[in-house]
Structures are given as structure tokens and as C-alpha cells.
Amino acid sequence: MAVEPVLLAEEIRFVGPASIGSPVVLDGVRFAVGAGEVVDIGGPSGAGKTTLLRALARLLPDATGHLALRGVSADEIAAGEWRRRVTLLPQKAALRPGTVRENLLLPWTLKLRGEEMPPADGALAEALADVALGDIALERDGSRLSVGQAARLALARTVLTRPEVLLLDEPDAALDDDSAAQVAQMTARFAAEGGAVVRVRHQRIDGHATRRLRLSDGNLSEVSA
Amino acid sequence: MNELAGGVIAIGIPQLLLSTGFVVVVGIISLRLALGLEKDLAIATVRTYLQLIALGLVLRWVFGIDSWILVIAILLFMMGAAAQSIIKRAPDAPRGILGSSMITMLLTGFTVTFAVTGLVVQVEPWYEARYVIPIAGMVLGNSMNGIALSLERTFADLDARADEVLALVALGATPWEAAAPSVRVAIRAGLIPTINAMAAAGIVFIPGMMTGQVLAGADPLAASFYQIVIMLMVSAATAIGAVLAVMLSYRRRFSAEGVYLERGYRDE
Known part of the structure; x- marks a missing residue:
């Protein structure tokens, strides 16, 4: 019997704005990811990979189609709750002014997590070490981090929230090879612990993807190994 | 000195024209320096006259009606x-x-x-x-x-x-x-x-x-x-x-x- 996917997307359709000629960006995409999987999505620039991740996170106004999380339709899950469980990390790390600690704890300042206990400093330091930022102090000013460090801090923050599906948009685009390798290992560990990961990436194959897909002409296709 | 109107020194047509003269000078400066402001200045001046006189007339009427x-x-x-x-x-x-x-x-x-x-x-x-x-x-x-x-x-x-x-x-x-x-x-x-x-x-x-x-x-x-x-x-x-x-x-x-x-x- 087939394992039920954590996240299932069917007939996802999105037409770009009229100002650029209403191009069909997503043309009835079907996609599923299961627990423990790391799915890589590649494809030419402008093919709509970021758009697809946004649609999966319910962050794309006007996208149509059907989404389900562990068999429950998106219609029955509030948008905020959905994004707590299916979390997109956008390519541009957007940190708030404040310390590294304040940035890591930002999700626990939101109403959505009002009841949850925020992680303790030990867990924060561990999360930083997981993304090769072990030498960064929690008191450090977040605005003084490099682009690559900010990207990893944002990744650490998202992983700390323990989503069920992690959607990563170019997670290693701004990273050197060593940091990228460490981030990839952390991502693989997240999947091994039962999470589902979808990565949009351009970089060479890093050996951590369990499946690779290609988005072109508005549709996904399997890439053979 | 101009005549007093309700304790205020009244401003008449000559005084209005005199102050308009200053704006004309600014217009000439604008022309000389190629600031391109003459038209805007002229329109703004005419609007000031029309709008404020209209306001004066309307207020005078409104104050009278109660x-x-x-x-x-x-x-x-x-x-x-x-x-x-x-x-x-x-x-x-x-x-x-x-x-x-x-x-x-x-x-x-x-x-x-x-x-x-x-x-x-x-x-x-x-x-x-x-x-x-x-x-x-x-x-x-x-x-x-x-x-x-x-x-x-x-x-x-x-x-x-x-x-x-x-x-x-x-x-x-x-x-x-x-x-x-x-x-x-x-x-x-x-x-x-x-x-x-x-x-x-x-x-x-x-x-x-x-x-x-x-x-x-x-x-x-x-x-x-x-x-x-x-x-x-x-x-x-x-x-x-x-x-x-x-x-x-x-x-x-x-x-x-x-x-x-x-x-x-x-x-x-």
C-alpha cells in the first residue's frame, strides 16, 4: 500500500499578471512529498520554481488547485496554521533589526505561537551550530551578518519552528561550498527525523536529494539519476 | 493710511495689484533664469485670487444666513x-x-x-x-x-x-x-x-x-x-x-x- 504523502498538491494553476501578458506559470502541477524525503526542484530561470513553492505554502494570491496536508484539505486548515506546518524559507533572508537571539526567537513573538514556550539558549546555539554558525554569539547584532550568514540564520530559525514540510528556495545560493555542505547535511537530518523537504536549487547535485524534479513549461517531470 | 474696517486696516484694489506686482517680478526672474515656473506661478496667482475671493463671498453669505x-x-x-x-x-x-x-x-x-x-x-x-x-x-x-x-x-x-x-x-x-x-x-x-x-x-x-x-x-x-x-x-x-x-x-x-x-x- 502506498504511503500517504505529507503534502499533496493537485492541479495547481497560476497565471502571471496581465501587465506581463498573463503567462501561464503553473499549468496544473501535481506534486507530492512524503516524510523523510528531500525533493529537489530544478529547471530554467523564470520557469516558476519560486512561484510553485509559494503556492505550496499558500503564499500565492490567485493560485488555484487543490492542496492537502496529511490527507486534510487546505480548505479545512486556516492559512496561518498551514504556514506553521508547511513553512517556506524565501531566498532573501529578511532579518529584523535586533540581535541574533531576537531574530531566532521571532516566530515565538507571533500570535500563532503565543502558547508555545520559546526554545532556550542551548537549543538556539545548537541550531546555529547546525548551520555552521557555531561561532556567532546570540547577542550579536543581526544586521552585521554577511549575506551568507543571514541566509543560514534564517534557515536555522525556520528549522527551529519544526514545520512538517520545509520549503527551501535556493538555500545554498549565497553559501560557500563548506557551508552549503553543512546546510545540506542539516536538511538531510531534518528529513531523517521525519520531516519533508522541498528544495529549489541551481547548484550541482549534492547527494542529499531522494528525488529530483524539473519544472518547465508549467509542469513538473521526474529527472532520472 | 487706508480706512479702518471693523478695526482692521482695509486692503483695496491698489494694494492687491501692488502685491501682484511682486509675483510678476518673480515671473520675470523665472523667465531670465529659465526656471520654467511662469505658467505655474500665473495659474497659482489666478487661483489664489479666485478661490479666496469666492471663499470670502461664501463666508460672508453663510455668516449672514445663520x-x-x-x-x-x-x-x-x-x-x-x-x-x-x-x-x-x-x-x-x-x-x-x-x-x-x-x-x-x-x-x-x-x-x-x-x-x-x-x-x-x-x-x-x-x-x-x-x-x-x-x-x-x-x-x-x-x-x-x-x-x-x-x-x-x-x-x-x-x-x-x-x-x-x-x-x-x-x-x-x-x-x-x-x-x-x-x-x-x-x-x-x-x-x-x-x-x-x-x-x-x-x-x-x-x-x-x-x-x-x-x-x-x-x-x-x-x-x-x-x-x-x-x-x-x-x-x-x-x-x-x-x-x-x-x-x-x-x-x-x-x-x-x-x-x-x-x-x-x-x-x-
């Missing part, structure tokens, strides 16, 4: 014009904020104007046009600038923070949580000119209303009391108006599911 319905109708007209002006001055704001801008001007305009005329100045009857209309004009005119500034800044700042707003919403933030930093910056920006004007009043410049009263023969101390009331009420009106206008409109930049509608995802 009708509360007429006073309220004029206030409504002024508030509508202020709401329109706010929208024009906030080009980054979403379409369809005329309603919230109108509600803001109505609430702020009526509350603050009648607080001044009813509670502070204690005008009898409550609709006395000689007090209500000029005070409403000052409250609306001054608070409108701050409100427009706050609105414009809110939506410009949200666009500048679009990546951060997306990241916040992706983490589960509500539209308010994602927009709050922009809203705070914007309301502050809208209030700063009013606060600066309060701080500079009496030292750097003599405020318009006080100038008018002193020219009209009022006791300078009595005029200063009036001016204090007006400045405080204008700053209150600006603050209340800016908060109201921004709170009533920021949500329009988010979809029903709470996604920020960045450029390319919204009707423009």
Missing part, C-alpha cells in the same frame, strides 16, 4: 475635499481607500472641531459659522497633511520591506504583525511635522491664526491662547487621523489569506 444645516453641509464638503486630497497625495496607497479616508476625516474633523468650539471656546450657538468653519478649516488642513504623509509612508515602507513581510507571513505572521513596523514608522513620520511646528511656534514663526487675530486687533495674549488650543487640537487630530487612516487601510495590501500583495500581484 443655519446649522448649511454649516454642516459646508463641513461635509470640506471633509470630502480633504479625503480626496489625501488620496492624491498618497500614490502608493491601494485603490479604494476613499471610504476609509472619508471616515477618517469625518471622525477626526467633527470630533476635534466641535471639541474646540463646544468645550474649549464654548461657542453659542454651537454651529456659529464664524468660529466653526475657520476652526474646521485649520483642523482639516493641517491634519490632512500628516494623514497623507502617514498613508504614503505606510505603503512605500511595506513595498520596501516586501521580502521581510513575505518571510514573516511565511512564518505565520498575521497581516498586522507583518505590517506593524511599517505602520509605526509611518505614523511617526506623519506626526513629526506637527510636533516640529509646535516646538517652533512663537520662536521661529508666528502661527497663521494668531497673526490673523493680532492683525484684526485682538489682544496678543488672547490670540496666543487661541493659537495654543488650535495647535494642540491639530496635533491631536493629526495623531488620531493618521492612526485611523492607516489602521483602516493597511489590510487592503494583503490578500484574504493574509499574503502581502507585492508589485506584480496587485491590480495597478
Whole structure:
């Protein structure tokens, strides 16, 4: 019997704005990811990979189609709750002014997590070490981090929230090879612990993807190994 | 010396022409320096003449009629014009904020104007046009600038923070949580000119209303009391108006599911 996917997307359709000629960006995409999987999505620039991740996170106004999380339709899950469980990390790390600690704890300042206990400093330091930022102090000013460090801090923050599906948009685009390798290992560990990961990436194959897909002409296709 | 009119030295046609002469000089300077301002200056001068003379005539007529319905109708007209002006001055704001801008001007305009005329100045009857209309004009005119500034800044700042707003919403933030930093910056920006004007009043410049009263023969101390009331009420009106206008409109930049509608995802 087939394992039920954590996240299932069917007939996802999105037409770009009229100002650029209403191009069909997503043309009835079907996609599923299961627990423990790391799915890589590649494809030419402008093919709509970021758009697809946004649609999966319910962050794309006007996208149509059907989404389900562990068999429950998106219609029955509030948008905020959905994004707590299916979390997109956008390519541009957007940190708030404040310390590294304040940035890591930002999700626990939101109403959505009002009841949850925020992680303790030990867990924060561990999360930083997981993304090769072990030498960064929690008191450090977040605005003084490099682009690559900010990207990893944002990744650490998202992983700390323990989503069920992690959607990563170019997670290693701004990273050197060593940091990228460490981030990839952390991502693989997240999947091994039962999470589902979808990565949009351009970089060479890093050996951590369990499946690779290609988005072109508005549709996904399997890439053979 | 010109003849006195109700204790004021009257200005006649020759004086009007003399002051117009100064504008003509500015026009000549503009031509010589190729500033390209002659046409704007000419139009603005003609408009000043027409609008203010029309205002004088209308006020003279209104003061003579003594009708509360007429006073309220004029206030409504002024508030509508202020709401329109706010929208024009906030080009980054979403379409369809005329309603919230109108509600803001109505609430702020009526509350603050009648607080001044009813509670502070204690005008009898409550609709006395000689007090209500000029005070409403000052409250609306001054608070409108701050409100427009706050609105414009809110939506410009949200666009500048679009990546951060997306990241916040992706983490589960509500539209308010994602927009709050922009809203705070914007309301502050809208209030700063009013606060600066309060701080500079009496030292750097003599405020318009006080100038008018002193020219009209009022006791300078009595005029200063009036001016204090007006400045405080204008700053209150600006603050209340800016908060109201921004709170009533920021949500329009988010979809029903709470996604920020960045450029390319919204009707423009």
C-alpha cells in the first residue's frame, strides 16, 4: 500500500499578471512529498520554481488547485496554521533589526505561537551550530551578518519552528561550498527525523536529494539519476 | 493710511495689484533664469485670487444666513475635499481607500472641531459659522497633511520591506504583525511635522491664526491662547487621523489569506 504523502498538491494553476501578458506559470502541477524525503526542484530561470513553492505554502494570491496536508484539505486548515506546518524559507533572508537571539526567537513573538514556550539558549546555539554558525554569539547584532550568514540564520530559525514540510528556495545560493555542505547535511537530518523537504536549487547535485524534479513549461517531470 | 474696517486696516484694489506686482517680478526672474515656473506661478496667482475671493463671498453669505444645516453641509464638503486630497497625495496607497479616508476625516474633523468650539471656546450657538468653519478649516488642513504623509509612508515602507513581510507571513505572521513596523514608522513620520511646528511656534514663526487675530486687533495674549488650543487640537487630530487612516487601510495590501500583495500581484 502506498504511503500517504505529507503534502499533496493537485492541479495547481497560476497565471502571471496581465501587465506581463498573463503567462501561464503553473499549468496544473501535481506534486507530492512524503516524510523523510528531500525533493529537489530544478529547471530554467523564470520557469516558476519560486512561484510553485509559494503556492505550496499558500503564499500565492490567485493560485488555484487543490492542496492537502496529511490527507486534510487546505480548505479545512486556516492559512496561518498551514504556514506553521508547511513553512517556506524565501531566498532573501529578511532579518529584523535586533540581535541574533531576537531574530531566532521571532516566530515565538507571533500570535500563532503565543502558547508555545520559546526554545532556550542551548537549543538556539545548537541550531546555529547546525548551520555552521557555531561561532556567532546570540547577542550579536543581526544586521552585521554577511549575506551568507543571514541566509543560514534564517534557515536555522525556520528549522527551529519544526514545520512538517520545509520549503527551501535556493538555500545554498549565497553559501560557500563548506557551508552549503553543512546546510545540506542539516536538511538531510531534518528529513531523517521525519520531516519533508522541498528544495529549489541551481547548484550541482549534492547527494542529499531522494528525488529530483524539473519544472518547465508549467509542469513538473521526474529527472532520472 | 487706508480706512479702518471693523478695526482692521482695509486692503483695496491698489494694494492687491501692488502685491501682484511682486509675483510678476518673480515671473520675470523665472523667465531670465529659465526656471520654467511662469505658467505655474500665473495659474497659482489666478487661483489664489479666485478661490479666496469666492471663499470670502461664501463666508460672508453663510455668516449672514445663520443655519446649522448649511454649516454642516459646508463641513461635509470640506471633509470630502480633504479625503480626496489625501488620496492624491498618497500614490502608493491601494485603490479604494476613499471610504476609509472619508471616515477618517469625518471622525477626526467633527470630533476635534466641535471639541474646540463646544468645550474649549464654548461657542453659542454651537454651529456659529464664524468660529466653526475657520476652526474646521485649520483642523482639516493641517491634519490632512500628516494623514497623507502617514498613508504614503505606510505603503512605500511595506513595498520596501516586501521580502521581510513575505518571510514573516511565511512564518505565520498575521497581516498586522507583518505590517506593524511599517505602520509605526509611518505614523511617526506623519506626526513629526506637527510636533516640529509646535516646538517652533512663537520662536521661529508666528502661527497663521494668531497673526490673523493680532492683525484684526485682538489682544496678543488672547490670540496666543487661541493659537495654543488650535495647535494642540491639530496635533491631536493629526495623531488620531493618521492612526485611523492607516489602521483602516493597511489590510487592503494583503490578500484574504493574509499574503502581502507585492508589485506584480496587485491590480495597478
